[in-house]
Amino acid sequence: MIPRQQVEKRVAEFLETCRRQGVKATHQRTEILRELAGSEEHPDAETILARVRKRIPAISVDTIYRTLRLLEDRGVIARVGSMRDRARFDANTDRHHHFVCTECEMIGDFCSDAMDRIPVPLEVSEMGSVEGVYVELRGICRKCKQKAMKTKGPT
Amino acid sequence: MIPRQQVEKRVAEFLETCRRQGVKATHQRTEILRELAGSEEHPDAETILARVRKRIPAISVDTIYRTLRLLEDRGVIARVGSMRDRARFDANTDRHHHFVCTECEMIGDFCSDAMDRIPVPLEVSEMGSVEGVYVELRGICRKCKQKAMKTKGPT
DNA sequence: AACTCCTTTCGTAATAATTACTATTTAGGA
DNA sequence: TCCTAAATAGTAATTATTACGAAAGGAGTT
Ligand SMILES: [Mn+2]
Ligand SMILES: [Mn+2]
Ligand SMILES: [Zn+2]
Ligand SMILES: [Zn+2]
Numbered sequence: 312m313i314p315r316q317q318v319e320k321r322v323a324e325f326l327e328t329c330r331r332q333g334v335k336a337t338h339q340r341t342e343i344l345r346e347l348a349g350s351e352e353h354p355d356a357e358t359i360l361a362r363v364r365k366r367i368p369a370i371s372v373d374t375i376y377r378t379l380r381l382l383e384d385r386g387v388i389a390r391v392g393s394m395r396d397r398a399r400f401d402a403n404t405d406r407h408h409h410f411v412c413t414e415c416e417m418i419g420d421f422c423s424d425a426m427d428r429i430p431v432p433l434e435v436s437e438m439g440s441v442e443g444v445y446v447e448l449r450g451i452c453r454k455c456k457q458k459a460m461k462t463k464g465p466t
Numbered sequence: 467m468i469p470r471q472q473v474e475k476r477v478a479e480f481l482e483t484c485r486r487q488g489v490k491a492t493h494q495r496t497e498i499l500r501e502l503a504g505s506e507e508h509p510d511a512e513t514i515l516a517r518v519r520k521r522i523p524a525i526s527v528d529t530i531y532r533t534l535r536l537l538e539d540r541g542v543i544a545r546v547g548s549m550r551d552r553a554r555f556d557a558n559t560d561r562h563h564h565f566v567c568t569e570c571e572m573i574g575d576f577c578s579d580a581m582d583r584i585p586v587p588l589e590v591s592e593m594g595s596v597e598g599v600y601v602e603l604r605g606i607c608r609k610c611k612q613k614a615m616k617t618k619g620p621t
Numbered sequence: 622a623a624c625t626c627c628t629t630t631c632g633t634a635a636t637a638a639t640t641a642c643t644a645t646t647t648a649g650g651a
Numbered sequence: 652t653c654c655t656a657a658a659t660a661g662t663a664a665t666t667a668t669t670a671c672g673a674a675a676g677g678a679g680t681t
Contacts, residue, residue: 339658340658376640393545394547395553439567448599449599450597456594524632526630529630532630552667
C-alpha cells in the first residue's frame with residue numbers, strides 16, 4: 312500500500328502545477344490523480360473511471376480520458392504498458408521501469424541505476440534530442456508460471 | 467534502402483518457419499512480410515495494407531491484422547511504438563532498440579551493447595522470468611526541431 | 622480429375638477504446 | 652458577489668482492431 316502522505320504530496324504538487332500553468336484544479340482532476348497516485352497496479356482508464364465514480368458518481372468518460380491526457384502532457388503521470396493491450400497509467404514520477412507479464416498483464420516496478428547511467432548512443436544523438444526513456448522487461452510472472460505448472464504438470 | 471537480398475532472406479526464413487510449424491505459407495502472408503521487411507520506417511497496419519494492395523488488390527483488412535498477429539506471435543516480427551499512437555511493426559529481428567519522435571512519430575533504429583549487457587535486476591527476477599526487453603528513447607527528431615526553429619524563431 | 626478435409630481468405634459486421642460535441646456548470650479572479 | 656473563460660456531463664462519433672460466415676485454396680486419396 313502507498314502511504315496516504317505520499318499520495319497527498321503528489322496531489323499537492325499537481326495543484327501547484329495547475330496554479331503555475333493557469334489550469335483549473337477541479338474536483339474531478341484532483342480525484343482522478345488521487346486515485347491513480349494511491350494505486351500500485353498501473354490501472355487502465357476504465358478501472359480509474361469505476362473507482363472515481365464511487366466518489367463522484369456523475370463523472371463522465373470524457374473527463375477521465377481528457378484528464379489522463381492532460382496529466383500525461385504536463386508530466387504528472389505516465390502512460391505504460393505494451394501496444395497489444397489498452398493503455399495503463401502511472402502517477403509515480405520517480406525514475407523507475409516496468410516488468411510486464413505477457414500472460415496476465417500484471418505490471419511491476421523496478422529500479423536500475425545501471426540502466427539509468429547508460430549514455431545516449433551517438434547514433435541516437437544524430438537522430439534528435441532525447442527527452443525520455445521507456446524500458447519494459449517482458450516475461451511471465453510468478454503467479455502465471457505456477458498456474459501453468461498446475462495445468463500442464465511440472466517439468 | 468534495405469538490400470533485396472536481406473528482404474528475401476527474411477522471407478525465406480519465414481517460409482521455413484511455416485513448414486516447421488505446420489502453418490501455410492500463403493501468398494498473402496508472404497507479401498505482407500516482404501513489404502514489412504523491405505521497409506525501414508516501421509509502418510502501421512493501414513500503411514502495410516495500402517502497399518500490399520498494389521500487388522494483391524483484393525486483400526482484406528482481416529488478413530492484414532490476422533497475419534500481423536500471427537507473425538508477431540511466431541516472433542517473426544515485432545510490435546513497436548508508444549501507447550499514444552497506433553501500433554507500428556518491424557520485421558527486423560536483429561537485436562536493436564528505437565528512438566521515437568513524439569512530434570512526428572518517426573521511428574529510428576539504434577543498437578547499444580551497453581544496454582544489452584545489463585543484467586536483469588534481482589528485484590525483477592523475483593517478479594517472474596524475463597523473456598524480452600523493450601527500450602524506447604523518446605524525444606524530438608532533427609527535422610521537427612528545425613521546423614520548430616523556423617516557426618518560433620531561433621533561441 | 623473428382624472428392625475430402627482442413628486452413629485461410631474476403632467482405633463485411635461488430636466490438637472496444639478513445640475522442641469529439643454541445644448545452645450546462647464551475648473555478649477563480651475582479 | 653458577479654463575471655467569464657475553462658471544464659464537465661451526457662452522448663454521439665470516430666478509429667483501430669477483431670470477429671464471423673460463406674467461399675476459395677491446397678494437399679492427400681481414390
Ligand atoms: Mn510504475
Ligand atoms: Mn526497428
Ligand atoms: Zn502473470
Ligand atoms: Zn519528428
